Amino acid sequence: MEFDLEDPLSCFKEQEAYTITELFASESDHMPAPNYLNSTHFRASFRCEAISLILQVQFSCNLDPSVAYLAINYLHRFMSRQEIPMEKPWLLKLVVISCLSLASKMKNTPLSISDIQIEGCIFESQTVGKMELLILGALEWRMRSITPFPFLHFFISSTELKDPSLKQVLKEQATKIIFNAHNDIKLLEYKPSTIAASALISASRELCPQQYTMLRASIAACENLDEDSLTKCIDLMQEMVMWTEANESTIDTSFLSTETPVSVLERSIKRRRI
Template sequence: MEFDLENPFTSFEEHQSDTLLDLFAIEYDHMPSHNFMQYLKITDFYVSLRQEAVSLVLQIQFSCNFEPFISYLAVTYLDRFISRQEIPQRKPWVPRLLAVSCISRTAKMKNTHFPISKFQGDQELIFDAQTIHQMELLILDALNWRMRSITPFSFLYLSRKILH
């Protein structure tokens, strides 16, 4: 069976009785750190960084005509990364590099072509492929290489299986 990022189980029949409980248990491992939301509330820098990065992720989604799952997963990676990694505050290019790198990593997970040059276009600061790749490696390292996140899309797949 082909790897399906949205469906974490390879065989529904094998896991039918415990699937929902397993999804909830696994989902917990792929969430931002416990104090992330409280940290966002008290730190204006992280709030604005996240807002800018999420806005860029959505711009990329619409300009590249990606399915919603890609932007959702990219934001999940972004949240998990900034909840575990200290971000330099005096570097205004960080949100853009994070957004591009999270989308790039997600596109690779979904075997979807991501035309980085198309998105960067006439921007003042253009990241080369090596810089994006290095940022992807930082993201992978911060997330302990656990990229097969449980998302609401996993539950949708499960509900479709149950209904049919």
């Protein structure tokens, strides 16, 4: 069964629909380890390079964005629990290839090891397989990751919006924001539900500003959300959205021009440090 980012628990509840409560209760198990950003495990340069490599493979192999998203999710969770020696850059590339391989298997996306080899490092299938097992062990075999996507429908349904077309547009825009925001370091500290809520609120501010206050209040009323974390995440998300809009032409053409995923991501990282 192909893993659906919007329906992460489906295989476990084939006979009985799971509740949103189960998602809220389990989401923390699918995040990087606590204090990841402040630990010795976190290396900004390593993370930047790793995500750049994943994006390169995504565009060179024309992968669905969900495959890259899932691979980055595995990468963050693994790196938060297993330190990668900085003197062994080839090991980071092996981890990247293995995360992509696992994500493609979860999404039933045809992708051979030869398709995702990274320049300068050629790994045998057996080597990648051993690293996959190491990653699976570190993640406690939780591969059906709970991401922000399954929370979108819940939060939209909790509002007073009646127009189905508006709901769909909001969901699509929020999904786009989530995909774009996945590269932002600061978002790693927020729960998937908080990211989903923030993305919808940011999307409503852009698409239906007259209903922004109502929609924000409806979503913020959810007892599973921390008001302070939500406010901070919304501010971060809206900052990212405004920056993206201001630089839309550059971002949309970056992978078709002389810029590389590395340079685009590095520019984004530098912007966040200002």
